[in-house]
Every structure is written in C-alpha cells, then in structure tokens.
Amino acid sequence: MAIAFDSYRSLDDAACQARILEAKSELGKNAVILGHHYQREDVYRHADLTGDSLKLSRLAAQSEAKYIVFCGVHFMAEVADVLTGPEQVSILPDLSAGCSMADMANLAKVERAWHELSTVFDPDEVVTPVTYINSAADLKAFCGEHGGIVCTSSNAGKILDWSFSRREKVLFFPDQHLGRWSAHKMGVPLDDMLVWDYDQPMGGHSIEAIKAAKMILWKGHCSVHQMFQPQHVERFRSQHPDGIVISHPECNFDVCRLSDYVGSTETIIKTIHDAPEGTHWLVGTELNLVERLANEFASQGKTVQFMSPTVCMCSTMARIDPQHLAWTLENLVAGHVVNRITVPQDEAELARLALSRMLEVS
Ligand code: 13P
Ligand code: SF4
Numbered sequence: 537m538a539i540a541f542d543s544y545r546s547l548d549d550a551a552c553q554a555r556i557l558e559a560k561s562e563l564g565k566n567a568v569i570l571g572h573h574y575q576r577e578d579v580y581r582h583a584d585l586t587g588d589s590l591k592l593s594r595l596a597a598q599s600e601a602k603y604i605v606f607c608g609v610h611f612m613a614e615v616a617d618v619l620t621g622p623e624q625v626s627i628l629p630d631l632s633a634g635c636s637m638a639d640m641a642n643l644a645k646v647e648r649a650w651h652e653l654s655t656v657f658d659p660d661e662v663v664t665p666v667t668y669i670n671s672a673a674d675l676k677a678f679c680g681e682h683g684g685i686v687c688t689s690s691n692a693g694k695i696l697d698w699s700f701s702r703r704e705k706v707l708f709f710p711d712q713h714l715g716r717w718s719a720h721k722m723g724v725p726l727d728d729m730l731v732w733d734y735d736q737p738m739g740g741h742s743i744e745a746i747k748a749a750k751m752i753l754w755k756g757h758c759s760v761h762q763m764f765q766p767q768h769v770e771r772f773r774s775q776h777p778d779g780i781v782i783s784h785p786e787c788n789f790d791v792c793r794l795s796d797y798v799g800s801t802e803t804i805i806k807t808i809h810d811a812p813e814g815t816h817w818l819v820g821t822e823l824n825l826v827e828r829l830a831n832e833f834a835s836q837g838k839t840v841q842f843m844s845p846t847v848c849m850c851s852t853m854a855r856i857d858p859q860h861l862a863w864t865l866e867n868l869v870a871g872h873v874v875n876r877i878t879v880p881q882d883e884a885e886l887a888r889l890a891l892s893r894m895l896e897v898s
Contacts, residue, residue: 538872544863549578552858556582559865567868568601569861570616572608573801574822574850578858579607588802589615589669590688590898593891596620603627603868606877607856609635613877614673618884618891626877627868629860634852635670637786640756641710643674645734649707650682652738656746663752664699665707668692668714669894670758673879673887675709680886680893689785690800691898692718698897705749707732710756714785717792719751731755761786763848764820769794772818772841782807783820783843791820791843801825813837823849 547555560567560582570592571583580586585595589612596604596616604626606613610633617626646665653659665684667675676686683702687695696718699706708715712731719729728750732739738746746752764787772779773794782804783795792798797807801821808817808829813836819826820843830840842848867874879887 538867538874539863539870541860541863544859547859547862549858552862553578555862556858556865559862559869562869563603563865566601567603567605567865568599569605569607570595570612572612572853573805573825573828574853575607575856576824576854577828579856579861580824580828582861583607588688588690588800590690590800591802592616593619593669593688594895596626597895599624603873605629605861605864605868607861609633609638609850609853610877611635611638611670611672614879614887615669615676615891617877617879618673618676618887625873627864627873628856628875628877629864630855630857631875632852633855636852637668637710637756637758638670638672641667641671641675641734641754643672643678646675646678646709649732649734649739650678653707653746653752655738656743659707662703663705663707664703665709666695666699666715667709667890668711671710674883676890677883677886680889684890685897686890686894687714687718688800688894688898689714690803691894692785693721694898695894696722698893700750705752707752707754709754711758711786712753712755713757713761713788713792715751715753716789717785717798720789724751729753757788758786760822760848760850761820762788763846764788764791764843766790766794768820768843768845769818772843776816776818779816779818780811781818781820781843784822787820795820805829808833808838808840811838815839817841818843820844822853823847824854 571586597619613628665679669688730749781795782797816839826842
C-alpha cells in the first residue's frame with residue numbers, strides 16, 4: 537500500500553531535503569524531475585531539467601525515464617502524459633497545483649462559443665482555434681479536432697502566423713493578454729480584436745462585430761500577472777532612466793507596450809543573462825523567478841527588481857513543496873505511484889495532434 541502523506545506534513549525542511557536526495561539517488565535514471573521556473577527554490581534545486589512551458593514539453597517528449605515527476609502545475613503534467621509513451625508515468629506531487637488561468641476556460645464553454653459562432657459562419661472553415669498551453673487536455677483535444685493548435689508564450693507569434701495562413705480568424709483561449717499582444721506584434725489592429733465574454737450570449741457581441749473581428753480573445757487572464765500595472769513601469773523609469781524593463785506576455789497590453797522586452801520565462805532569463813554588467817532590470821513576472829534572478833546576477837553587478845510593490849506568487853505552483861516531493865519520490869522507491877496524471881486515450885490522441893502541430897511549427 538502507498539505511504540500516506542500525513543507523516544510528511546510535519547517533516548522539517550532539512551530532513552525533507554536529505555530524504556529527497558536519498559530517494560533521487562535510489563531511483564537513478566528511472567525518474568526525472570522537471571521543474572518550471574516559477575517553482576519555489578527548495579524544490580527547484582532538485583529539478584534535473586528546468587525550462588519554460590515549451591522547453592519542458594520538449595524535454596518531457598524526449599525523456600526516456602519511466603517516471604516524470606513534474607514540479608509545475610496540472611496542465612504541464614498532462615502535457616507530459618500526452619507526449620510520452622504508454623509505459624511512462626507522469627506525476628504531479630500535489631494534485632491541487634492547478635492554474636487559475638487554465639480554469640477560466642472549459643470544454644462546455646468553448647463548445648458553446650463554437651456553436652454560437654456557427655450561427656454566423658462555419659467556424660471549421662473560418663476560425664482556427666488556438667489554445668494556450670495553460671489549458672486542460674480536453675481543450676487541446678478540441679483544437680486537435682477542429683484544425684487548431686496549441687501555443688506557448690515563446691511561440692505564440694509563429695503559431696498565429698500558421699493559424700491565419702489557414703483560416704481568416706482565430707479564437708484564442710484562455711489568455712486574452714497573450715493573444716492580444718501576439719496579434720498586435722504581427723500587425724493585427726486592436727480594432728480587429730474582440731473579447732469573448734463566455735458568460736454572455738454570443739460572447740456579448742453583435743453578429744456584425746463577430747463578422748468583422750479577426751482575433752476573438754477569450755476573457756481569461758493570469759491572476760499573478762494582472763497585478764503588474766503601467767504605473768509600476770512609469771515609476772521605475774522615472775527613478776532609473778537607464779533601467780531596462782522586461783515582462784511576460786501574460787501582463788496586460790499597456791505593461792507590455794511600455795516594456796523594452798516581452799517574452800517567456802526562458803527568454804527573460806536568457807535576456808538578463810546576456811546583458812552587460814551593471815545593467816538594472818525591472819521584471820514583470822512571478823516572484824520566485826525574479827528573486828532567483830536577483831540572487832544569481834547580483835555577483836555580475838546586475839540589479840534585478842520585481843515589478844510590483846505587492847507579492848505576486850503563483851500560489852498554486854507553490855503547493856509543490858519539499859514535503860510533497862519527498863512523499864512522491866519515497867513512494868516510487870517503495871514501488872508505489874502516487875498522484876499519477878492520466879489523460880484518457882481518445883482525448884490524448886487529439887491533444888497530441890494539436891501539440892505536435894505546435895512542436896512542428898516552432
Ligand atoms: P512560460 O511558458 O513562459 O514559462 O509561462 C508559463 C506560465 O504559466 C506563465 O505564467
Ligand atoms: Fe497559471 Fe498564472 Fe500560475 Fe502561470 S503564473 S501557472 S498562468 S496562475
């Protein structure tokens with residue numbers, strides 16, 4: 537029988553760290569730990585491989601380990617399950633590590649939107665559905681089935697090029713900000729975009745407005761990145777005229793517009809890494825990553841500053857703590873799989889189609 541989590545609750549951090557290292561060495565090549573850049577430091581340090589969502593999905597697809605222990609959020613572990621072989625096992629150390637943005641779109645609501653669009657034109661002829669990777673597997677399957685595709689924050693531009701080359705409109709979910717910024721960068725005017733309010737009939741729009749729109753943006757956002765505001769950038773610019781601003785594309789349009797660079801977590805790391813000594817950065821993304829960058833680059837004389845005066849952490853990702861990681865790994869050592877993430881086969885096939893299109897295009 538699997539070891540229960542209860543006894544791990546009170547395990548102190550030092551004991552956890554030692555037990556994680558011990559379990560990892562016993563598991564050897566049988567297990568690989570993937571860690572997203574937002575992961576808390578006491579877990580991130582145990583990751584064998586780290587990356588943004590695109591890099592982690594490629595790494596999962598290439599992995600030969602039997603057990604993929606995903607220190608990230610639920611949709612990432614689902615992607616790992618979809619892209620790995622049937623004999624491989626994807627594990628999320630705490631099942632409550634979800635993504636609040638991913639939860640803003642679900643299959644029933646997207647199907648309703650598709651049906652409502654079908655009263656105006658045939659969406660399968662006119663609209664490419666594009667789902668941000670931050671979404672449940674059944675939405676990726678929906679895109680697979682309807683000629684659509686998945687994107688991440690690092691390939692959204694290329695994915696939109698692909699999508700518009702096939703059909704004249706895009707339905708982009710769940711993150712309106714990534715969709716708006718990426719479409720704007722490729723030259724789509726803001727007037728050609730509308731926000732689809734899934735709680736309103738026809739998304740809250742007239743038939744004429746829907747016919748005229750090129751980019752239909754789902755009314756979703758990231759609760760962490762919505763905290764960054766244009767006035768944070770303006771204040772930094774007035775205090776540090778030579779400072780440089782970099783933001784994640786989940787930030788709102790005005791924050792992105794005021795930034796010098798906009799990119800995925802991997803891009804943010806690389807851009808600051810490649811910058812000259814003595815530069816001063818304001819970074820609009822999750823706190824764990826920004827704190828890591830501040831510590832890492834201090835020795836090179838680079839100053840890295842968090843964009844918001846309030847704490848903006850991905851609280852769901854932070855649920856993967858050393859206690860859950862130790863519990864997961866020690867169960868594997870004892871021959872038990874806990875918290876396996878499995879996508880049903882029919883759904884996985886269609887989701888794989890949409891993910892494979894993305895991996896090919898990027
Ligand atoms: P990245 O793909 O840039 O790592 O972003 C993932 C994410 O969830 C950001 O909130
Ligand atoms: Fe989801 Fe936002 Fe957390 Fe990213 S930072 S995983 S979008 S809630």
